[in-house]
Amino acid sequence: MRKYASGALGDQPIPFNDADRVIAIGSDGMMNAVRLARHSVLKPYLKPEHLALGSTNSPMQCMMKQTCAQCLQLHKDPVTGKETVVFCFNQDQELDQVDFACLRQRLRQNGVQEKIAALWLDRSLRRVGVR
Ligand code: FES
Numbered sequence: 001m002r003k004y005a006s007g008a009l010g011d012q013p014i015p016f017n018d019a020d021r022v023i024a025i026g027s028d029g030m031m032n033a034v035r036l037a038r039h040s041v042l043k044p045y046l047k048p049e050h051l052a053l054g055s056t057n058s059p060m061q062c063m064m065k066q067t068c069a070q071c072l073q074l075h076k077d078p079v080t081g082k083e084t085v086v087f088c089f090n091q092d093q094e095l096d097q098v099d100f101a102c103l104r105q106r107l108r109q110n111g112v113q114e115k116i117a118a119l120w121l122d123r124s125l126r127r128v129g130v131r
Helices: 002-006 028-038 100-108 111-127
Strands: 021-024 051-055 073-076 083-086 092-094
Touching: 021 028, 028 051, 028 100, 073 100
Parallel strands: 021 051
Antiparallel strands: 051 092, 073 083
16 A cells, blocks of 8 residues: 555556545454554555544344444544444444454454364365265
8 A cells, every 4th residue: 555655556546645535344453554554654645534444343143233242342532542332333443443452352252163163064074075
């Protein structure tokens, strides 16, 4: 993004500094890197008033908006430090609000179950001769 923004990759069919919004969709680490880059290496190329969103994809259970609370995501106001939590009603959240350490912990909580499920599926497919 920095190379594109600086012109190091040649002409910009879409000028980088025309962007009003940044939408990051990917791993929590990538989205956090985009969050940080906007305040450092990309800052000279972005409009100060741009809106940056990340698609958090936090773990969910019911997806019924405030029923089971498996989706709780901690937010911290970057100016005041005030903490709030949000439910699954909106996965696209302002990058500067998301507490990425909290998101990483939440994503990792399902790691063992996901590995066991993958092993079980692999075993089952081998037994029926599909693998
Ligand atoms: S996933 Fe259950 S309330 Fe959000």
